């Protein structure tokens with residue numbers, strides 16, 4: 439039995455339209471994410487059989503890349519939801535509550551967070567991920583990026599956005615900023631708030 443399996447999407451492939459097309463979601467989930475899962479399983483099997491430090495070191499890059507790809511995409515599917523603007527769900531809506539309070543305290547408004555997030559994420563050179571993360575030392579929200587498929591290790595991931603071309607190119611071509619503007623319509627702020635409140639120490643007050 440393989441160690442890792444592709445998690446099912448929590449909504450149908452077309453559920454995020456018109457912001458993310460069915461074609462992108464289908465390929466992204468069944469082809470790209472599945473490939474990370476398969477390659478992670480293969481790398482872990484090879485690691486278990488490796489008998490020398492040299493053989494184990496040679497597998498580090500594959501473990502990092504495919505393990506990160508599996509971790510990041512598993513987070514990504516869950517931090518998206520069908521859009522309320524389309525009458526399909528609760529995506530894109532930040533309700534009053536602890537996450538909204540923290541966003542206003544840190545960025546001034548959700549709109550400011552979105553602007554800063556999009557500018558920082560659009561500036562990633564090559565492939566990577568944009569994150570709203572919780573700094574575990576200061577308990578502050580921060581916008582951070584990771585390269586390639588590196589998972590976010592310095593912060594607790596609250597919202598992650600895949601900025602690999604495979605995430606947007608079939609619909610948005612080279613216009614990364616249109617993809618970034620659109621994706622806020624399908625961000626699951628309920629999931630983000632759950633991650634945020636779980637990550638805070640007990641009794642935390644802003």
Ligand SMILES: [Fe+2]
Nearest residue numbers: 470600602605
């Ligand atoms: Fe991806």
